[in-house]
Amino acid sequence: MSSRFPYRPFIISGIAILALLVGCSPAERYRVLSVFFDGVPNPNKKEERPQIPPGFDSTRRADSARALKKQEPKFVFHEPYRERACGDCHSTRGGNRLVMEQPDLCYQCHDDFSETYSHLHGPVAGGYCTGCHHPHMSEYPKMLKRKGQDLCLYCHEKSDVFANEVHDGIDDSDCTDCHDPHGGEDRFMIN
Ligand code: HEC
Ligand code: HEC
Ligand code: HEC
Ligand code: HEC
Ligand code: HEC
Numbered sequence: 454m455s456s457r458f459p460y461r462p463f464i465i466s467g468i469a470i471l472a473l474l475v476g477c478s479p480a481e482r483y484r485v486l487s488v489f490f491d492g493v494p495n496p497n498k499k500e501e502r503p504q505i506p507p508g509f510d511s512t513r514r515a516d517s518a519r520a521l522k523k524q525e526p527k528f529v530f531h532e533p534y535r536e537r538a539c540g541d542c543h544s545t546r547g548g549n550r551l552v553m554e555q556p557d558l559c560y561q562c563h564d565d566f567s568e569t570y571s572h573l574h575g576p577v578a579g580g581y582c583t584g585c586h587h588p589h590m591s592e593y594p595k596m597l598k599r600k601g602q603d604l605c606l607y608c609h610e611k612s613d614v615f616a617n618e619v620h621d622g623i624d625d626s627d628c629t630d631c632h633d634p635h636g637g638e639d640r641f642m643i644n
Contacts, residue, residue, distance in 0.1 A: 529596055533562070534589040542588065555580040570636030576608070577635050584608070585634065601627055604634075 533541045542558055544550040551558055556566075559582050566577050576584040585604055586596045593600050599607060605628040606614070614620055623631075633642045 527592055528590045529592070529594055530590045531588060531596055555582050566635045570633075570642075571638055572640050572642065573636040574634060574642060601625065604628070605632075 533539075540552075541561070542551055544552055553561075556577065557580075566573055576582075582588075583598075584607075585598060587598050588596075591597055597604055602611075602625060629644075631644055633644050636642055637644075
């Protein structure tokens with residue numbers, strides 16, 4: 454476990470984890486396990502590190518505003534981050550400790566998906582919003598960490614997905630053209 458971010462072990466059924474692990478390469482298994490047991494996807498992945506904009510030095514507010522403005526076309530900022538309401542999510546007692554775990558951290562301000570859907574997507578149920586969203590900012594809309602199919606193929610093995618004939622001919626369409634990323638009426642989460 455990361456000592457800096459004490460995630461609780463994700464409450465995902467053994468079946469859920471098996472479903473992802475069966476037929477995976479060792480590298481894939483490592484990746485899935487590290488996502489679900491560590492909460493730290495891959496420490497070597499550059500994209501997992503939030504880029505703090507140079508302007509977040511509170512002693513230099515004017516520079517800060519300019520720095521933000523300069524970056525604006527490139528990044529989508531999370532509103533509480535933009536407003537420097539760091540304390541909404543982080544303990545003020547030092548370190549980057551979170552005030553509570555996901556998903557409750559996010560449900561402080563966003564609707565609880567368990568009230569919207571009868572079936573939740575694994576990482577949503579398991580409180581791993583940051584499997585897809587960056588908590589601070591992103592170069593992609595909706596603060597997503599990856600774009601297109603890469604968002605989903607980060608966890609779902611491409612060959613497994615495309616082995617299923619329902620996916621014949623989807624080419625490079627977004628998975629979210631058909632699937633809701635958060636949940637749905639049943640486990641397939643069809644839009
Ligand atoms: C909406 C909630 C939220 C807000 C607001 C927020 N953070 Fe975070 N922050 C997070 C979460 C969640 C993580 C852990 C990310 C992860 O592990 O995937 C994090 C991680 C971090 C990290 C560690 C990054 C790393 O290297 O892993 C730093 C530093 C940080 N935040 C600084 C800030 C600062 C400074 C602010 C205010 C300008 C801020 N955060 C506002 C949720 C938030
Ligand atoms: C302190 C309140 C607060 C917390 C906590 C918070 N958010 Fe937000 N979030 C907002 C506000 C305000 C907006 C902008 C208005 C909106 O779209 O609802 C927003 C927008 C978003 C958006 C849409 C961005 C866009 O471009 O439309 C996403 C995605 C999001 N938040 C995810 C998260 C996740 C994931 C967490 C937990 C790690 C989280 N939020 C925690 C307040 C919060
Ligand atoms: C599997 C990836 C994935 C996970 C996990 C995930 N999201 Fe999202 N989220 C998305 C995508 C994709 C969108 C954009 C949907 C769209 O544009 O229609 C989105 C959009 C959002 C939005 C913007 C409002 C909206 O519905 O368009 C919010 C807020 C949000 N997510 C919050 C969360 C929270 C809170 C969690 C964890 C409980 C979470 N998400 C987990 C992929 C994910
Ligand atoms: C952070 C890892 C992660 C990401 C990213 C992710 N998923 Fe999942 N997905 C899971 C887990 C875990 C399950 C639960 C498996 C189970 O319950 O058997 C799951 C289950 C599903 C299922 C149901 C499978 C079944 O047989 O019941 C669908 C459909 C699905 N995901 C689609 C998507 C789509 C579409 C995206 C991209 C928007 C996506 N996933 C991104 C981890 C992820
Ligand atoms: C054209 C619509 C469409 C697109 C695009 C699509 N799916 Fe599906 N997907 C479906 C349907 C329909 C099902 C099966 C639902 C059923 O059997 O009732 C399904 C089932 C699944 C399942 C569960 C069954 C299995 O094969 O394991 C997963 C996981 C999944 N999709 C992931 C993805 C991912 C990842 C992408 C993007 C690479 C994607 N889907 C793109 C329509 C789509």
